[in-house]
Amino acid sequence: MAGSLDNFLHDPTDVGALGEEERKEFEEWVSKILSNPETISSMVEKALHDGMQSEWEEDSLGHKFKLGSYYPSLIERCLRLQAYSYLYPEPPSKEELAIFREGSAIHEIIALSLRRSGLVSVEGSEVVVDLVFNEEAKLHGRIDDLLLIRLSGESNSNFKLFVPLEIKSAQSLPDEPKPSHYYQLSTYLLAKKFPMGVLLYWAKRGGGVKAYPISRDDVMYSVLRERVFELHEALKRNDFPQKEAALNHDYFQCEHCGYLERCNPFLINSVSHGSKIALFDIDSTLLDPLPRRKAALRELGLPSTMRPSDIDNEETRETFWDLFNSPKFVELDTLIEQGRAKVYEQIELGRVPVGISSSRHDVLVEATRARLANLGISLANLILRENGNYDTDLRFKLKWALRLETNYTVSEYFDRDATTCSMVLKSISEVREKKSAKAGKA
Secondary structure (H helix, E strand, O other): OOOOHHHHHHOHHHHHOOOHHHHHHHHHHHHHHHHOOHHHHHHHHHHHHHHHHHHHHHHHHHHOOEOOEEOOOOOOOOHHHHHHHHHOOOOOOHHHHHHHHHHHHHHHHHHHHHHHHOOEEEEEEEEEEEEEOOOOOEEEEEEEEEEEEEEEOOOOOEEEEEEEEEEEEEOOOOOOOOHHHHHHHHHHHHHHOOOEEEEEEEEOOOOOEEEEEEEOOOHHHHHHHHHHHHHHHHHHOOOOOOOHHHHOOOHHHHHOOOOHHHHOOOOOOOOOOOOEEEEEEHHHHHEEOHHHHHHHHHHOOOOOOOOHHHOOOHHHHHHHHHHHOOHHHHHHOEEOHHHHHHHHHHHHOOOEEEEEEEEEEHHHHHHHHHHHHHOOOOOOOEEEEOOOOOOOHHHHHHHHHHHHHOOOEEEEEEOOOHHHHHHHHHHHHHHHHHHHHHHHHO
């Protein structure tokens, strides 16, 4: 190719056409570039990032927040997160920019492939849709693609059906549609009275695809309306809706939220920021659950000395754990006297006692709180295992100790397991050292 960079650099005719001073300057410039080639590679990286940033900014112009107009893609997520995203929009990270552009590219590939198939017709892309609830509030979104499906009836009649298609890329194909995607597509179905739509997932690893048919569900109208109204009324008052993810114990969503520091979901309402706290493992320092376990075994007609792991029948074993993890027998938990003494001791030292348990499910919060109160122990907060959390005992306790340390000083940690106790205190110490070093540099 005559005008290629390769010819320009190596064709002696081109260089020879330059004057002596220009040739000397050019050669020095090339030598400088070759001595530091990272300059060019950095320029390419910056060009790509700036281009993606520019594309995102152009796309964002059509997404400026207006009070009363909310996004279907967000409406299933934590209400507090939604409020922050509208009032304090943050520019995307480099990773988020790449994901945004990758998603756009996948959408273009799928739309082009559908057009070429001859089986369906793509009648429109980025089709604007409004689901209006009243004169003040609505959901405002855009359908990725609107397909026209042609099918033949029994009488050989050709019927046509509009089907909205929502395209999502993921690392791997999900076993079922994700709730946020279901809410989003349901918005479009309700707004335009489409009988059904399709959620299409594209696996970025391997390129597999999976399409899920979604039927219009009129009950979803009430669900969407209530969520929109709760968000809208809070924003109208210049207030914020509840910290929904934290209240629902969806801490995974909290820790992966861009507004984690602003929201501060791990601040205990009854304990002032900066307080000193003492963390107690409930089931090894305060309460003995053995009587509760024996009662659950007797309920099933099993020996009270039997270990749960020795129950051979899987259904019986599951029933045992359901009983053990229900509030029914919590009042049988007995007090560990040394634990109560330690609680009082910590209170006298000015530390706020907080309870934690990886073996109790959060459905036992109120029953456990009542049992402790009846035994003369009042804790500022109880942290129990939330539904769907399968962390090990150590990981669960360590994670929560570090979460609490972001708002408080965890002065003491009490646990019968010496290894767990040591690991928790060591990790807290390391976090403090890093904070101190960072503050020193600042």
